Amino acid sequence: MLKLSELREKYNSEEACLLYLSELKWPNGYKCPKCGCKHYYKGRKYYFRKCQNCDFDESPTAGTLFHKLKFSMVTAFEIIYWITQTKKGMSIVDIANHFGINQKSAWRFKRKVQIAMSGAKRNKLSGNVEIDEFMLGSLEKMAQGRSLGKKHKALVGIETMITRDGI
Numbered sequence: 001m002l003k004l005s006e007l008r009e010k011y012n013s014e015e016a017c018l019l020y021l022s023e024l025k026w027p028n029g030y031k032c033p034k035c036g037c038k039h040y041y042k043g044r045k046y047y048f049r050k051c052q053n054c055d056f057d058e059s060p061t062a063g064t065l066f067h068k069l070k071f072s073m074v075t076a077f078e079i080i081y082w083i084t085q086t087k088k089g090m091s092i093v094d095i096a097n098h099f100g101i102n103q104k105s106a107w108r109f110k111r112k113v114q115i116a117m118s119g120a121k122r123n124k125l126s127g128n129v130e131i132d133e134f135m136l137g138s139l140e141k142m143a144q145g146r147s148l149g150k151k152h153k154a155l156v157g158i159e160t161m162i163t164r165d166g167i
Helices: 004-010 014-025 073-085 092-099 103-122
Strands: 040-042 049-051 127-137 153-162
Touching: 004 073, 014 073, 073 092, 073 103, 092 103
Parallel strands: none
Antiparallel strands: 040 049, 127 153
């Protein structure tokens, strides 16, 4: 897990964030979404890719939750950090106040992050998947967590292999 200080050090500028997104978007090289050409040259901005065949200019943020962002990418990376790392997330008001953006922009961006995170739940796991342990059972009155109220709970440990076709 990345610490906040490491995040701030690694993604401290727009260029660092755009470089990271470029590497994620085109890990196996550029391919034009319009014509399929694999050859490009620098687009209108440094990290943009412009197709040599059809002149389509593509941003590393196009088609991502960073598309048409109303605040800096550095701020966006930190907002994502706080939404994903804090136990209860962050409210829209907290995001707006803490990062100095308006509430409408905070709401839109948080919603994009939530949609992106829910999309990850739909993708099946593959390869070796190890589950350490979990509690199975119903809630009990006046009992919280795994250490209390084991009367109607069972500790389960699983190690399994999931393939692309399922279990």
